[in-house]
Amino acid sequence: MNALNRRDVVASLLERRDGLLVVAGLGTPAWDCTAAGDHPLTFPLWGAMGSACMIGLGLALAQPKRRVLVVTGDGEILMGLGSLATIGAQRPGNLSVVVLDNERYGETGMQKTHTAYGIDLAGVACACGFADSRLVRTNAGIAAVRSGVYRGRGPLFFQIKIRPDALPLVLPPRDGAHLKHRFREALLGEKAAAQ
Amino acid sequence: MPRKTSKTHSADAIDWPAAIHSALKSQRVRQVSYVPDAGHKRLIELCHADKGMTAVPLTTEEEGIGLAAGAWLGGERAALLMQSSGVGNCANVLTLAATCGFPLLMLVTMRGETGERNPWQVPMGQATPEALRLAGVCTLRLERAEDASAVANTAAKVAFEEQSAVALLISQQLIGVKSFEEKR
Numbered sequence: 001m002n003a004l005n006r007r008d009v010v011a012s013l014l015e016r017r018d019g020l021l022v023v024a025g026l027g028t029p030a031w032d033c034t035a036a037g038d039h040p041l042t043f044p045l046w047g048a049m050g051s052a053c054m055i056g057l058g059l060a061l062a063q064p065k066r067r068v069l070v071v072t073g074d075g076e077i078l079m080g081l082g083s084l085a086t087i088g089a090q091r092p093g094n095l096s097v098v099v100l101d102n103e104r105y106g107e108t109g110m111q112k113t114h115t116a117y118g119i120d121l122a123g124v125a126c127a128c129g130f131a132d133s134r135l136v137r138t139n140a141g142i143a144a145v146r147s148g149v150y151r152g153r154g155p156l157f158f159q160i161k162i163r164p165d166a167l168p169l170v171l172p173p174r175d176g177a178h179l180k181h182r183f184r185e186a187l188l189g190e191k192a193a194a195q
Numbered sequence: 196m197p198r199k200t201s202k203t204h205s206a207d208a209i210d211w212p213a214a215i216h217s218a219l220k221s222q223r224v225r226q227v228s229y230v231p232d233a234g235h236k237r238l239i240e241l242c243h244a245d246k247g248m249t250a251v252p253l254t255t256e257e258e259g260i261g262l263a264a265g266a267w268l269g270g271e272r273a274a275l276l277m278q279s280s281g282v283g284n285c286a287n288v289l290t291l292a293a294t295c296g297f298p299l300l301m302l303v304t305m306r307g308e309t310g311e312r313n314p315w316q317v318p319m320g321q322a323t324p325e326a327l328r329l330a331g332v333c334t335l336r337l338e339r340a341e342d343a344s345a346v347a348n349t350a351a352k353v354a355f356e357e358q359s360a361v362a363l364l365i366s367q368q369l370i371g372v373k374s375f376e377e378k379r
Contacts, residue, residue, distance in 0.1 A: 048288045051261035058265025082254030176295030
């Protein structure tokens with residue numbers, strides 16, 4: 001039985017986040033990131049399922065001096081597994097991917113995902129050339145995840161097994177243009193307007 | 196000796212992939228992602244050789260839509276190269292352009308047009324302009340090699356200055372037709 005609470009995991013990864021740039025995959029991972037504190041340098045997705053890792057890659061390549069974290073779910077990443085191969089080919093040192101794995105499609109009725117049938121996402125990331133790829137089941141492991149996200153040599157992949165809880169919705173802003181503008185303004189300052 | 200492709204006379208005279216590469220340079224495009232197409236072979240090579248660009252091979256075209264969005268969030272401009280069959284792989288993620296207003300510059304080499312020898316390429320090729328329109332992507336056409344620079348610059352300006360989604364459709368007549376004859 002998975003013991004970790006997803007909100008606690010995300011809160012501990014995002015506290016004292018300094019200049020961390022975050023992409024949150026659609027559904028519950030986006031609500032988890034918002035519950036940890038709505039932030040202009042978090043880009044939460046309301047759609048485009050399967051894209052979170054690729055948005056993280058584009059961001060990591062554009063901002064090689066900043067740390068980039070993708071927080072997403074097992075269902076979301078299963079839709080874009082090829083992106084792990086694409087990240088492995090680029091090997092960005094500043095990119096980490098955290099998968100909150102409840103083995104369920106939490107937003108659509110808790111149907112089992114492939115990880116419930118034993119599909120090994122951390123193994124896929126390892127085979128795709130991530131510098132480190134781990135399966136995490138305990139609170140003790142979360143400290144190592146945090147260390148990797150803020151200081152490790154990427155690309156790093158952490159598959160964190162969490163309880164399949166149905167938690168209250170904590171929704172980020174829905175306006176995609178607003179989310180995009182506020183992220184660029186917070187990151188780029190006056191240069192955001194210069195395109 | 197049979198040739199792999201038959202090209203129009205103007206394509207032999209003008210290096211249109213180099214003209215597109217120059218346009219991408221002058222428009223400050225830094226990330227170029229692609230799923231290969233024979234028609235993009237030279238442009239892909241030019242982008243890989245360019246130290247000012249990061250060339251990103253993709254496993255499927257929709258990855259490039261996400262990459263371009265992430266690049267823009269980080270302050271960089273991206274372009275996405277594919278053949279027309281790849282447009283069908285992009286449908287849902289094009290919501291990033293439609294709802295968030297991310298700029299998107301797609302360079303699409305056309306299949307299923309004049310001279311196509313593979314009937315399996317025809318349905319998606321024929322549906323490509325309409326599929327893009329339905330997803331909110333405006334289309335420009337490149338038919339003649341001598342127009343490559345001007346059309347590519349126009350497409351990039353529409354994408355990045357107006358923050359909209361643009362696909363430049365590159366005619367199969369310009370690229371040449373895959374003959375399916377064996378090389379000897």
